Amino acid sequence: MAACRPAPGPEQEQAATPAKASPSAPGESSPISEIIQATGLAAKDERVEIILLLPDTRVPLQEFQRNGLAMLISRQAGYKLATHEAGGEAAKQAAQFRQAIDAKPAAIFVSPIDPPALAALIVEATTAGIIVIGLDKRMLNEGCASIVYSDQRRVGRLAGEATLEALKRKATEEGRAEVTGRVIQIRGVEDSTSTNDLATGFTEALSAQPGVVQVHDAFADWKPENATQRTAEAFQLQKQFDVIFAHNDALAIGAAKATSDAGQRENIFVIGTDGIPGQKKGIALVRQGDLDATIVQPALVDLALQIVLRLRTDQNFKPLPAYEVEPVAITPKNVEKSLRTGTYRLPKL
CATH class of the missing domain: 3.40.50.2300 (Response regulator)
Structure with a gap:
C-alpha cells in the first residue's frame, strides 16, 4: 500500500562508511x-x-x-x-x-x-x-x-520498527489516531537460534503498538518458492494483511511474488533482511521498489x-x-546514500 511505503524525506544518517577489511586502500601496499x-x-x-x-x-x-x-x-x-x-x-x-x-x-x-x-x-x-x-x-x-x-534480536527489532513506521504512515493518511495492522512472518528454518532471535526481536518491537497483530507465522526452509507458497496460504487463511516480514531478502522476494499474484502488492509492505549489495540483491531490490525495506546484516x-x-x-x-x-535499516529514504557510501560502520580495533 502506498501509505505503508516509506514517505519521501531527507536521507537518514544511518548509512555509514563502507566496510573495509584491508588495512590500506586498494592499490597501496599493506x-x-x-x-x-x-x-x-x-x-x-x-x-x-x-x-x-x-x-x-x-x-x-x-x-x-x-x-x-x-x-x-x-x-x-x-x-x-x-x-x-x-x-x-x-x-x-x-x-x-x-x-x-x-x-x-x-x-x-x-x-x-x-x-x-x-x-x-x-x-x-x-x-x-x-x-x-x-x-x-x-x-x-x-x-x-x-x-x-x-545481534539478531536487534535485526528483528529494526524490522519491527520499520513495520510500525509504515503502519503509522498508513494511519495518518487515513486520518486515524490508532495505529493498527495485520502482519505475517516468513521464517527460515525451525530450531535455529538465529531464526528464533529474529522473530523475538520483531515481536518485541511490534508490542509497542497493541493494535498491530501478527496473524500468520510460517517456515520456508530458506527457499523463495516456499515463501511464495506460505504467503499464498496466508491469503487463503487471513484474506487480508498489511505487512510481510521475511527472514532474508530472497524469502521476501518470494513472498512479494505471492502478493503480486493476488493483486495486492501495492497494498502490502514487504521487508527482508541481509541487504547484500549487488544486482538483484537486497539494497538494489529496495532501490527498484521490489522490496520496501531491508535490514543490512554486517x-x-x-x-x-x-x-x-x-x-x-x-x-x-x-x-x-x-x-x-x-x-542498519535500508529504505527508499537512505538507499541512494547507502549505495554511494556504504552501510554499516566497523568498530575500531
Missing part, C-alpha cells in the same frame, strides 16, 4: 604484505591459510560471507582461504573443525551451529597457536581470541580478517573479547 616481502615469504610463495566454517551456504548471507572473504584475502599477498559448510549439521561442523585444526592454518573463522560442541576444539586450536575468531554472540565464553557479531568476516592481520603484525595488539557490528 603492512602485512610489506612484512611478507621483508621475510622472503613472497619469494618462496609460502601462503598462510585461513579456514572459514559456515553452517549452511543455502543462506545467501553465508554465501556472501564466503565470497566476500575470498575477495578480501585475495588482496593479501601470502594468504589463501579454505571454506567448509556443514549443511546445518552440528556434528558435521565439529568434524570440519577437527580437519581445520589438522591443516594447521593461521586462523579459523567459525559461524557455529552449536557453540558448546566446539568448545574443546577451540581450546585445542588455540593451544596449537591457531587464531580462532567466532562469528556469533554465543561464542563469547568459548575461548576464542575474539568474536565478531551482529558480513563480520571483514572485521575478523582485520583482527587476524593485526594480531600477526603487531605484537602489542590485544583484541577485545567481542566486537559488535550494528545492523
Whole structure:
C-alpha cells in the first residue's frame, strides 16, 4: 500500500562508511604484505591459510560471507582461504573443525551451529597457536581470541520498527489516531537460534503498538518458492494483511511474488533482511521498489580478517573479547546514500 511505503524525506544518517577489511586502500601496499616481502615469504610463495566454517551456504548471507572473504584475502599477498559448510549439521561442523585444526592454518573463522560442541576444539586450536575468531554472540565464553557479531534480536527489532513506521504512515493518511495492522512472518528454518532471535526481536518491537497483530507465522526452509507458497496460504487463511516480514531478502522476494499474484502488492509492505549489495540483491531490490525495506546484516568476516592481520603484525595488539557490528535499516529514504557510501560502520580495533 502506498501509505505503508516509506514517505519521501531527507536521507537518514544511518548509512555509514563502507566496510573495509584491508588495512590500506586498494592499490597501496599493506603492512602485512610489506612484512611478507621483508621475510622472503613472497619469494618462496609460502601462503598462510585461513579456514572459514559456515553452517549452511543455502543462506545467501553465508554465501556472501564466503565470497566476500575470498575477495578480501585475495588482496593479501601470502594468504589463501579454505571454506567448509556443514549443511546445518552440528556434528558435521565439529568434524570440519577437527580437519581445520589438522591443516594447521593461521586462523579459523567459525559461524557455529552449536557453540558448546566446539568448545574443546577451540581450546585445542588455540593451544596449537591457531587464531580462532567466532562469528556469533554465543561464542563469547568459548575461548576464542575474539568474536565478531551482529545481534539478531536487534535485526528483528529494526524490522519491527520499520513495520510500525509504515503502519503509522498508513494511519495518518487515513486520518486515524490508532495505529493498527495485520502482519505475517516468513521464517527460515525451525530450531535455529538465529531464526528464533529474529522473530523475538520483531515481536518485541511490534508490542509497542497493541493494535498491530501478527496473524500468520510460517517456515520456508530458506527457499523463495516456499515463501511464495506460505504467503499464498496466508491469503487463503487471513484474506487480508498489511505487512510481510521475511527472514532474508530472497524469502521476501518470494513472498512479494505471492502478493503480486493476488493483486495486492501495492497494498502490502514487504521487508527482508541481509541487504547484500549487488544486482538483484537486497539494497538494489529496495532501490527498484521490489522490496520496501531491508535490514543490512554486517558480513563480520571483514572485521575478523582485520583482527587476524593485526594480531600477526603487531605484537602489542590485544583484541577485545567481542566486537559488535550494528545492523542498519535500508529504505527508499537512505538507499541512494547507502549505495554511494556504504552501510554499516566497523568498530575500531
